[in-house]
Amino acid sequence: SKPVCHCWTRACNFCQDARCAVKYDLTKGQVFLNSRLNRGSFNTLVLYNAAGQELGVLKFRVGRFILSGCVQKMTHSKLHKHVWKGGQSTDWSVSLQRNNVTVRVGQWEQTEKLVGECKEHYSDVMYFAFQPLMECRSAAE
Numbered sequence: 001s002k003p004v005c006h007c008w009t010r011a012c013n014f015c016q017d018a019r020c021a022v023k024y025d026l027t028k029g030q031v032f033l034n035s036r037l038n039r040g041s042f043n044t045l046v047l048y049n050a051a052g053q054e055l056g057v058l059k060f061r062v063g064r065f066i067l068s069g070c071v072q073k074m075t076h077s078k079l080h081k082h083v084w085k086g087g088q089s090t091d092w093s094v095s096l097q098r099n100n101v102t103v104r105v106g107q108w109e110q111t112e113k114l115v116g117e118c119k120e121h122y123s124d125v126m127y128f129a130f131q132p133l134m135e136c137r138s139a140a141e
Contacts, residue, residue, distance in 0.1 A: 008125075012129070015121055017032070017090075019052070020129055021046070021048055021052075021116070021128055021129040022127060022128055022129065023126060024126070024127065024128060025096060025124040025125065025126055026094070026095060026096040026097075026126075026128060027096050027122075027123060027124075027125055028097065029095065029097070030093045030094060030095035030097070030102075031045070031093060031094055031095070031128065032091065032092075033091070033092050033093060033094070034089050034090070034091050034092075035089060035090065035092075036090070037060070037061060037062050037065050037090045037092065037105070039061065039095045040061070040063045041059050041061060041133070042059040042060065042061045042066075043059070043061065044057050044058070044059045044060075044130070045057065045058045045094065045128045045129070045130060046128065046129045046130075047122070047125045047127070047128055048125070048126065048127035048128070048129070049123055049124040049125065049126060049127075050126040052127065053123060054124070055068055055121060055122060055124070056068035056117050056121070058094060058101070060092070060094070060103055062075065063075055064118035065101075065103050066112075067101050067111070067112075067122070069118065069121070070093055070101075070114060070118035070122070071101055071112045071114075071118075072111060073110065075110060076101075076108065076110060090105060091105070091106075092104060092105040096114075096125055098113065099113065099114045099115075099119050099123075100113055100114060101114060130132075
């Protein structure tokens with residue numbers, strides 16, 4: 001099956017089927033995204049390992065980002081001013097390079113170190129999929 005923009009469909013077994021994901025090693029690069037960032041709704045990437053098993057999700061919105069089971073952080077107030085554009089789409093990126101989870105929006109960047117079980121758990125991210133609020137113009141590089 002061909003990769004789709006998001007995985008929250010019956011055909012993709014509501015993000016349980018990695019065949020609906022994009023093959024990309026997030027430990028070696030970053031994913032560039034374009035979506036509305038606001039204080040209410042999370043933008044969500046579902047992360048899978050090389051065997052196609054779901055590892056967890058990365059959720060991001062103005063005010064907070066979460067990597068399931070490992071990171072739950074408030075974002076810096078500078079980000080709030082940078083992205084609050086009345087609901088317009090914003091370019092942002094995420095990576096899991098060098099045992100860090102990094103979220104970037106413009107010049108703003110927030111990085112959290114993954115250690116112990118989290119470092120091991122997310123060391124094999126080979127696929128990702130978008131949940132419905134994400135737009136299709138996103139790409140990996």
